[in-house]
Amino acid sequence: MATQSLYRRYRPRRFDELKGQDHVVRALRNSVINNREGQAYLFSGPRGTGKTSTARILAKVLNCEKLKDGEPCGKCASCASIDVGSSYDVLELDAASNSGVDNMRDLIERAALGNPGRHRVFILDEVHMLSKSAEAALLKTLEEPPEHVVFVLATTDPQKVSETIRSRTQHLQFHLLTTQELKDHVNWVVADAKLVISAEAIDRVVQLGAGSVRDTLSALELVVASGGEVDEQISLDEFIESFIDHDPGRALAAVGAAVQFGADPRALTEDIVRHLRDVFLSLMAPELVQLPKERAEIVSDQARRIGAGSVVRAIEVLGEVLIEIRHAPDARLLLEVSLVKLTRQSASTDVAALMSRIERLEAAAAANRDPTGPITRPVIVDPNTGRAKLGGRATPLVVVQNQQAPNKPEPVQNVAKVVPITTGSTTGGTASSAPSQNIASGAVLSDDEIKRRWPDVVASQKPMVRALYSAVNIIDCKDGLITLGAPSDVHITKSSEHTEALLASLKTIAGKQIKLNFVVAESKRNRNSKSNSIELANEDIEDQVDLAETTKAPKGARSTAIDDLAKAFPGSQIIDDKK
Known part of the structure; x- marks a missing residue:
């Protein structure tokens, strides 16, 4: 006989055993205590969060013979029959395999019949799989069911449920559990079942569970069967460090090691994206990071060093890989090419990569200049004189750190304000x-x-x-x-x-x-600027002439403008035309 799995063995049987769904428990328990039970409920949420278990607990509460404070006793004949699945008061259907209109007609006919208990509860799992005709057939009965009938619809995708169905139900949303809640629950299960497992393996199990109790207990069962220790695997930090250091060789070596340990390229890509999400949240909203304290500090340091832009680009590139990897002949090659693009930006020509390279160049340029002022303009030289043009001399705006300012500069105007x-x-x-x-x-x-x-x-x-x-x-x-x-x-x-x-x-x-x-x-x-202007102005002033050193020019040495013109045109004659 097969051993009962942990998630079935530890399935909640009372409202107070549900983990992480206090808002749902409070709403259902109060409605039962105040005799205000609804005629139809819609439970939605991720897998493994307790939707079907809550529907069964609700069925037990509605038919329990010794109800106390909104909790079933678990010992009466009604509760016992519901626990073993033999109760005539509860009918559980899988809408994925009973999605036709004929199945809904059969359900409606059963709803009109009597039953031993106070209420007859119909549980329809994965209700979003119903066909359009089946939904239409169910609408009338769902809106006006018999007084003793309660419908509980469960789905992981409420958006696919028609608006007419949702408007006729009380919609309760189930949430994924936090890391600490899952860890506490796993430790309780380990102690109660007397399992042998290391603390490192428990952290790995909680990480694999990703907020789902059923997935967590399934992973726990697998690890315990493997000896209670986590299999050797490559750390995802290797990929983040390769992004930070722009080292494609390190990223490719990490992929090779992970594949050698048996990792699937698609699953490895999903793990990298999940880790990048933690890095992104550590930058944008640290309170949303659900990691142990030591691990959260490591992720926060990685986030500070890699930057938000690089994280977003990595998530986008690897997200596209997850879409293309389904049809790729070699999934590992597609992952390796994307990692090279992320670690070696010169190999990528997309806008995000070019912008990242420009930002790095600007940061390097800013680090090499004096941050206290703008860069000095170059000297503008007049090509005719070889001297700096007036107003073109460079203005020394950069403050030299080891140069002391003058003790008492003279202000250009009176002190206007102290x-x-x-x-x-x-x-x-x-x-x-x-x-x-x-x-x-x-x-x-x-x-x-x-x-x-x-x-x-x-x-x-x-x-x-x-x-x-x-x-x-x-x-x-x-x-x-x-x-x-x-x-x-x-x-x-x-x-x-x-x-x-x-x-x-x-x-x-x-x-x-x-x-x-x-x-x-x-x-x-x-x-x-003023000192430069005065200096250039002084340079342009002609030297003073001492008249005592001058001599008179000899007579006849002077030439008129007409003589200069005649010299310019040899052989020409000057005609004095008085007309």
């Missing part, structure tokens, strides 16, 4: 704009050292803050008070809105509280 800025609360929103790792905290710095480190502080800020403060001069630093020169009042107002993160960085490197004062002064850009 804005004292003190350190405020640096908690909460300033965490993302904290200084970079190259700014380390240490001992209390002197004023001169703070002035020298000012470019480093600016370079560590967000792009908006860097852009604002790249046009600001540091005029003086005395007793922890930094005086900054801004080009205008508007610039001072805008810069004052972004001082919180800057002050936090200054406090980190200086080891003490720092205050900022803004004054309207000449900006670095204007000052450099």
